[in-house]
Structures are given as structure tokens and as C-alpha cells.
Amino acid sequence: MSALLEVRDLAFQFAAPKGSHWLNPWRKPASLRAVDGLSFSLAPGKTLGLVGESGCGKSTTARLVLGLLQPSAGTIFFEGQAVPSQRTAQWRSLRRRMQMVYQDPLSALDRRLPVIEQVAEPLLIFAQGNALERRAKAADLMAAVGLTSNLFARYPHELSGGQRQRVVLARALVMQPSLLVCDEPISALDVSIQAQVINLLQDLQQRLGMAFLFISHDLKVIRQISDEVAVMYLGRIVERGAPAEIFQRPAHPYTQALVSAIASPWRSTEAPRVVLQGDPPNPSNIPSGCAFHPRCAHAMPICREQRPDLLALGSGRLAACHLLTQTPALVPVLAPVLA
Ligand code: SF4
Ligand code: MG
16 A cells, blocks of 8 residues: 655754853854654554654654654655645645644634634635535534534633544544644543543544554553554654554563553563663764663663664564664563564
């Protein structure tokens, strides 16, 4: 199946703000690599889960895909067309088919407008239908995401967090997108309604056939919703594969640490418990070689010098770690992956 979204060697870097080099005013501003050589693809109707600690470049990736940031390098193909880096008419027409659901529904909505008007607004912007038709379509979608008609004319502050996220979803769906980019869509919601919103997203995907680029730091949600998982560390993908593989037999020491931090029946009991040391390094000073080496219990001399490439492990599984080529037998959890 041809990809709906294909990202090749995507990079984004920017100059660090002045304050970050105040100790040495003669030093050139550091260049932050938020995203560095990212490649992945997403098939129509499928979900790619992007996971990693905060600051690893997940949200930057989302903004690059949507054309809200200009990449420093690389290409993005959407529905078979290269997404232009300038806001041309072609960009606008592609952009209609990719929509975004943000973390904080309140800041994504206009406090001064009744929610039904906000759901209908994209139709107005793209000059679709007359006012009555737009309102009818907005009402249909609001009902489809489980909002009752007594809520349609309310203002965002009169709704609960879960209801507001449903409004944001209805607004994203009104343009019939083929891709929905969801950046931490449930992390601002009460735990009690997080599952409802996830179930709703899965139900909508089945009914409408959209693909999701789903970003979260919550591994349980990523496992539930994803057809494929990409684990990011400091702007790079360090492991990619089917959720069952990634969660039961993580190949990369960083993934092992993330997975072992969650208590769950589906975590392999044979896998050793791996404790993640410290915070991710500052992106203005990314460690040499494998960027994970200062935190990795398995680091070898080569890890400080040479950056490991993503290696194919079979059945679409990829991981970037020198252990895979140097000493796979030393890490018991890697053995079944390589076997
Ligand atoms: Fe650890 Fe080396 Fe693998 Fe990086 S390449 S994850 S430092 S063993
Ligand atoms: Mg983020």
C-alpha cells in the first residue's frame, strides 16, 4: 500500500535563545537540533505512535509535518505530493486534508465564539456551502463525537475539558482529513475521561478511515492505539516497530528503560528492570556518538565516537544501537529479536 505520509531525512535546527549562552557572550549562539534525520511513513487509515520524553522533538515533528515550521532539510510527501515549504495554494489544499488536535483544547478554541460556529469555521474559511449547510454539517460532526445538541451554542468555558476536546475533534474532522496529527490529545484531560477520548478516536478512525500521527509520552496509550511505534530520543528515531514487539522485546536500551518504568501485565517478565538515569541532555549540547551514551548502562567506547545507524531486525523492526552489531549476546533481551 502506498504511503499517505512519507517523511525523509527531516531535520530542524534553530539558534538557541540568547540567555542560553550568557556565561560567554563571545560564543556564537548554539544551534539546537530539535529534529535530526527523521524518516518514517504512514499508510492510509493507520496509526503511527511517536513516543519519548518531553523535549525529544515529538511536537516539532508534528509542526513540521503540518507545515507550521520550515524544515532545515528533508522532504515530506503527503498523498503522493511533496509538501511545499512555502504557503502556496498547493500547500493550502494539502493542509485541508491534514488536521491537528492539540493538547490543550481551551487554548485551541476562541473563548468569544459559540462552539458550533468554531466547528463550522473551517468550512467558511475554505468557502464551502452556505451558512445553513455549514451549520448542519457542524452539528452532524458534533453529534458524531458525542456532543448533545444542548451544548452546541455554548462557549468553550461552559464545557468540561472532555467536551472541549470533542469540539476540537469535530472542528478537525469537518474538512474530512485523511491525516489527523494528535499531539498529546488526552494529557490535559482528567484520567476518568482519557479512555473515552481514546475510544472515540479509535471508533472515528474505523468509521472515517483517517490515519493518525499520534504523539504521547504515555506508553500505555501508544500501545493501545498504534499500528506502529517510533521511539524518539533527542530528535532521532532510535527504535521502530509493531507495538507488540516494541513493548514485549524492546531492542534499544532507551526503549527498555521506558518500557520497564511501567508496571504492566504485558511487559515481558524476562526483561531486566532498566532504570533511566538523569534527564535528557540539553539539545544545544548533544552528546557525541550515540546521544544516549551518558545515560546508558551498556555504553561501550564505540558509543562515544560513532553514531549507530538504524538497523533492520526483520518484520519492519528497526533499532539504532551498537549492541546489535557488537555484543548482542550480552543483552539477553536482544537474543530473541536477533534469532
Ligand atoms: Fe547504549 Fe551504546 Fe546502544 Fe547507545 S549505542 S544505546 S550507548 S549501547
Ligand atoms: Mg510536546
